[in-house]
Amino acid sequence: MLCAIGSPDNFKSTIENLGVHITGEIVFKDHHKYDLRDIKKIASAVQEENCIILTTHKDAVKLEDIADAALKRKIYFLNISVSFKEGKVRLEKSIDKILNEEL
Numbered sequence: 244m245l246c247a248i249g250s251p252d253n254f255k256s257t258i259e260n261l262g263v264h265i266t267g268e269i270v271f272k273d274h275h276k277y278d279l280r281d282i283k284k285i286a287s288a289v290q291e292e293n294c295i296i297l298t299t300h301k302d303a304v305k306l307e308d309i310a311d312a313a314l315k316r317k318i319y320f321l322n323i324s325v326s327f328k329e330g331k332v333r334l335e336k337s338i339d340k341i342l343n344e345e346l
Contacts, residue, residue, distance in 0.1 A: 244268045245285060245298040247275035247305075258297060258321065266292045277305050286314050295319055 244265050246254050251270045258265060267288055271281070285306075289296055296318045298306070303320035310318065327334070 245270075245296050245302060247271035247273060247277075247302055248299055249273040254299065254321075257323070263297065265297075266294055277302075277309055279309070282306075282309055282311075282314065286311075289314070289317050297321060299323075 244255060244258060244267070247270070248254060251268075255265065255268070269285060269288060271277075275281075285296065294317075296314075298318060298320050300320045300322060303318055306318055307315065
């Protein structure tokens with residue numbers, strides 16, 4: 244598991260609730276800017292464990308620009324979406340009201 248988000252424990256719980264076995268964790272502070280030293284650390288960890296990297300979409304995008312082709316093939320991200328059980332209409336009306344007030 245690799246992430247640079249504000250709530251890494253929540254991300255880990257989401258992964259575990261999906262039944263994924265996490266063999267290692269690399270966690271950076273939120274909004275971390277990856278550099279070559281980070282890439283070497285990540286590549287080394289993946290090679291030792293012979294596994295994939297499961298990360299957030301945000302971090303996968305950041306890694307895309309700096310990771311080499313071999314590492315990119317091991318990067319997968321969890322696509323998370325939001326759905327409402329209730330209150331969606333009320334939320335949408337509140338957002339519309341705020342947006343209309345600013346116009």
